[in-house]
Amino acid sequence: MELVRLGKTDLMVSRIGFGALPIQSVDRNSAVKVVRYVYERGINFFDTARSYTTSEGDLGRALAGLNSKVIVATKSAFKNLEQLDKDFNLSFDNLQRSYIDLFQFHIVNYEKELEAILKKGGPLDYLKNEQKKGRLRHIGITSHRPKLMLQALKTGVFETVQVPLNYIENEPLEELIPLARSLDIGIIAMKPVAGGVFTGNRSAISWILQHPSVVPIPGMCRIEEVDDNLKALDAPPARAELDQLEADKQGLGTVFCRRCDYCMPCPNDIEASYIVRSGMIFKRVGWDKMEKSHIDAFTKGLTCDRCGTCASRCPYDLPLAEMVIDESKAMLRKAVEQGLITEAEFSEKLKVAEKKD
Ligand code: SF4
Numbered sequence: 001m002e003l004v005r006l007g008k009t010d011l012m013v014s015r016i017g018f019g020a021l022p023i024q025s026v027d028r029n030s031a032v033k034v035v036r037y038v039y040e041r042g043i044n045f046f047d048t049a050r051s052y053t054t055s056e057g058d059l060g061r062a063l064a065g066l067n068s069k070v071i072v073a074t075k076s077a078f079k080n081l082e083q084l085d086k087d088f089n090l091s092f093d094n095l096q097r098s099y100i101d102l103f104q105f106h107i108v109n110y111e112k113e114l115e116a117i118l119k120k121g122g123p124l125d126y127l128k129n130e131q132k133k134g135r136l137r138h139i140g141i142t143s144h145r146p147k148l149m150l151q152a153l154k155t156g157v158f159e160t161v162q163v164p165l166n167y168i169e170n171e172p173l174e175e176l177i178p179l180a181r182s183l184d185i186g187i188i189a190m191k192p193v194a195g196g197v198f199t200g201n202r203s204a205i206s207w208i209l210q211h212p213s214v215v216p217i218p219g220m221c222r223i224e225e226v227d228d229n230l231k232a233l234d235a236p237p238a239r240a241e242l243d244q245l246e247a248d249k250q251g252l253g254t255v256f257c258r259r260c261d262y263c264m265p266c267p268n269d270i271e272a273s274y275i276v277r278s279g280m281i282f283k284r285v286g287w288d289k290m291e292k293s294h295i296d297a298f299t300k301g302l303t304c305d306r307c308g309t310c311a312s313r314c315p316y317d318l319p320l321a322e323m324v325i326d327e328s329k330a331m332l333r334k335a336v337e338q339g340l341i342t343e344a345e346f347s348e349k350l351k352v353a354e355k356k357d
């Protein structure tokens with residue numbers, strides 16, 4: 001696998017990295033197996049986070065003993081010293097390494113968060129001290145707000161920046177990536193397949209690879225997914241693939257879920273993130289795959305009390321309560337068309353939900 005230099009860190013990382021968020025969703029043995037497979041296929045760059053529950057521990061077990069053969073990045077979403085200290089030490093233990101290659105401030109989406117990190121004697125100084133002790137090599141930052149990252153990079157203290165970049169979310173190409181390149185800051189592309197909304201992952205990743213020095217880190221938790229994603233290295237996207245990416249983009253608009261699950265859990269046990277993308281899922285797999293068990297999730301979705309918890313956590317500011325209710329109704333309407341519930345049952349479910357309002 002081709003290696004590329006991750007900006008001024010001088011780390012030589014594989015052209016495609018491994019996003020370790022989805023391995024949370026499989027059993028521990030399968031997670032370790034897929035990470036080992038990824039390594040065997042030539043990927044040496046692994047990106048996880050404290051907030052990805054079991055992910056750091058899985059990476060630690062799968063990569064134990066490989067030391068400098070792999071480059072491991074993790075992150076903490078805390079912007080205060082006490083919790084960051086806890087997170088850093090937990091990451092250290094979970095990853096089973098004598099040093100962490102790259103520690104990133106996770107989801108820095110607001111100016112006040114950036115200020116908190118940079119505060120004298122605060123989180124940044126804490127990590128710099130860990131660097132002096134030899135427990136940490138490099139410091140990076142991640143965000144869903146490319147404009148805020150312009151400000152962050154100009155401080156000169158971050159060695160890498162990680163933002164969403166894909167055929168739909170391409171704003172970083174305008175200013176952020178040129179700035180990062182001019183400052184020799186490593187560029188990591190999260191969500192290269194936009195949560196799986198494209199017809200083909202190969203073309204979506206291959207499109208990113210056309211941008212030199214940008215390292216995509218697709219999330220993977222199955223062997224077949226790894227094989228599929230690595231096909232992106234074979235060739236640039238063909239004309240037909242680019243046309244399909246454009247058609248996917250036009251079909252989606254801007255208000256769509258990227259499958260990050262930051263919005264979960266819902267205090268009322270509503271499967272909000274699943275519900276808002278269910279239309280997309282069934283459109284792809286076929287409406288005939290809808291089963292009785294799905295109806296319960298959509299019926300529950302109608303009971304959303306608009307508390308706003310999920311929306312306050314969504315980095316894309318999606319109007320989640322409305323989306324959950326509208327999508328639940330739309331899915332139940334589809335269930336009627338599929339003959340899974342009757343028109344009368346559909347009306348009854350709506351009535352019950354309205355009464356609750
Ligand atoms: S707005 Fe609805 S779906 Fe979102 S957390 Fe509140 S109850 Fe759950």
Ligand code: SF4
Nearest residue numbers: 257258260261263314
């Ligand atoms: S609704 Fe927002 S937070 Fe929830 S999974 Fe989708 S993009 Fe992520």
